[in-house]
Amino acid sequence: MTRKTILVLGASGLIGRFVTDDLRARGFRVIGVARSLSPAQRMSALDLELPILSLDAAALKRLLSEHSVDLVVNCLGVLQDGPGRNTGAVHRDFVARLLQAVAGSGRAVRLVHISIPGTADADRTAFATTKREAERLIAASGIPYAILRPGFVVAPSAYGGSAMLRALAAFPLDPPEKEMATPFQPVAVEDISATIAWLAARDIDDASVEAVAWDLMQVEPATMAGVIKQFRLAFGTAGWPRLPMPTFMLGLGAKIGDFASYLGWMPPMRSTAIAELRRGVMGDPSAWIAATGITPKTLAETIGRHPATIQDKWFARLFLAKALIFASLVAFWIVSGFIALFVSHRAAAGILSTHNFPPALVDPITIGTSLMDMSIGVLIAFRRTAAVGLVAGILASLGYMFGAAILTPDLWIEPLGALVKTGPAIVLMLVALLMLDNR
Incomplete structure (x- = not known):
């Protein structure tokens, strides 16, 4: 059987980087594309730096054709509007051009789109509403697609919110009680990559996966407090006394983070991040599990496979100190x-x-x-x-x-x-x- 070619858009991010490397290890030919890659991420000649968000439909179509792409994985996303960052342009407008390119490529291409869990009636931020608009465009496109809605992603690397939770676990500081009680269903990044590999192995004409939307997360209920507790067990800080964070500090931190974002920084604590945190992370993974046969890893299994090393501890302790x-x-x-x-x-x-x-x-x-x-x-x-x-x-x-x-x-x-x-x-x-x- 001919080895399939997968195009990963956003190959420098938390999910995109892991998926790119993992799918290559599974034997797929993977083209990793990002606006910029760190020197450590340029591991292959197939990792490309392109102004991906500024490419029109014709340029995207050429990209698909030149590399004989069979499956596109869209991991592109931006948390909040700011200088050089526009949620509508990234989540909605780019996806519209990508759909045009796939439809006009003359190839049988499946689109795997990374979205967010939850329901449209609970969307309150530009981040969430534009993500949902992209889902509607994909569903109406007529091309084979899979919309994946991961829960809180646990990966060996840590950026943004995942880094923030590690930092909280390394310090004797608890977020406010209300936020700690919000649903927070995690998923191992390995399970996301395994799902994409499973989809890539399916025939493009397989009607059972022609148009699917799945929540990817562990089955067992979880809260933010439970996720932080598991990280604390890994860091060896579970027995420390806790200092509760005053509620106003979240709002203040979000305003400071919003200001820092206008200076070009990407702090994890911004108004959109707090709003999404308060909504919680939840979904129903039963359809995903039934279709793929994948048994999602529990949080204990995921973190237990990566016990905290001295590098993890230093990073978590210094993450908050960096600002x-x-x-x-x-x-x-x-x-x-x-x-x-x-x-x-x-x-x-x-x-x-x-x-x-x-x-x-x-x-x-x-x-x-x-x-x-x-x-x-x-x-x-x-x-x-x-x-x-x-x-x-x-x-x-x-x-x-x-x-x-x-x-x-x-x-x-x-x-x-x-x-x-x-x-x-x-x-x-x-x-x-x-x-x-x-x-």
């Missing part, structure tokens, strides 16, 4: 520059004056370094320029240290130790630089 590190560095550079420029300009300039700097240079140097400090803080604040800002901050700090050692060595023994404290600041910026990757 604090970057926020503190942004504040450090902007506030210090602002103070030197507007609040204590005379005092800052006086330091140079007392060390025999030419008077004509005192003000320009004071103003220039203050503006440079604030610029570094602004660069770090934006995700796209954060690496540049951190490198600039490290170089500027080293410049201050070496310049002071040559021109004003007595500042090293100044009672408040301002220059001595620059060393730990450099280390913190180096840590931030090493933590910058998201994938």
Whole structure:
């Protein structure tokens, strides 16, 4: 039998990356496509970087034809609208173009679409409503399709919400009681990939899977508290005392996360994430189980197969600290520059004056370094320029240290130790630089 070719769209994400690698291990020829891939994800010549969301129907049709695609897996998704991110464009408009491409490709192609569980009457966010609009477009298209609605996905990797739950499990902090009690049905990412492999093995003319929509999740009821508890067992933190999180902190965290998203970051705690969390994750996996014969792994089996390593523990503990590190560095550079420029300009300039700097240079140097400090803080604040800002901050700090050692060595023994404290600041910026990757 000819080896089938599978096209995975969104091959850099939590589900997309695992599915791409797992299906290859199962013997399929898999083309993994993403807008951008990290260096670690470029494992094969079949992993392609393309501006996938900007491709029109004709370009998508050429992609299907050039690679002789038999099955398309659409894992593309965006949680919330923001700069460069539009839920309608990703979930609805792109799917409409993809359906045109599949229908016009002249090939027998099955579409496997990753959606979300729940019912349309409970959809309250742009994320959910546009996902549901895509489902309706697919159902009306007339092409062979399978809509998969996974529950809370548990995978060896952790991004976004899955990383947040691991972080909560690593700390003695509980979300509010109401949120902890919401239904939260998990599914192992291996079960998602096994389902796609099962569909890929079916004949395109098999009427039993010509048009299906399945909920993928474990059968046993689960809550958010139960999921976090299982992670705590894996992390060895189950016996720790718990500190309940005030309800207002969720709303505050969501607003801070929304603001950070406008700076290009993708924090897991945003208003859409909180709204979807409060709705819960639930569904009925009976049709999926009956059709495929797959027995979904329980949460205990899934996490038990991947006991927490030291890497897992470090990641979970540092995940929440990452935001604090970057926020503190942004504040450090902007506030210090602002103070030197507007609040204590005379005092800052006086330091140079007392060390025999030419008077004509005192003000320009004071103003220039203050503006440079604030610029570094602004660069770090934006995700796209954060690496540049951190490198600039490290170089500027080293410049201050070496310049002071040559021109004003007595500042090293100044009672408040301002220059001595620059060393730990450099280390913190180096840590931030090493933590910058998201994938």
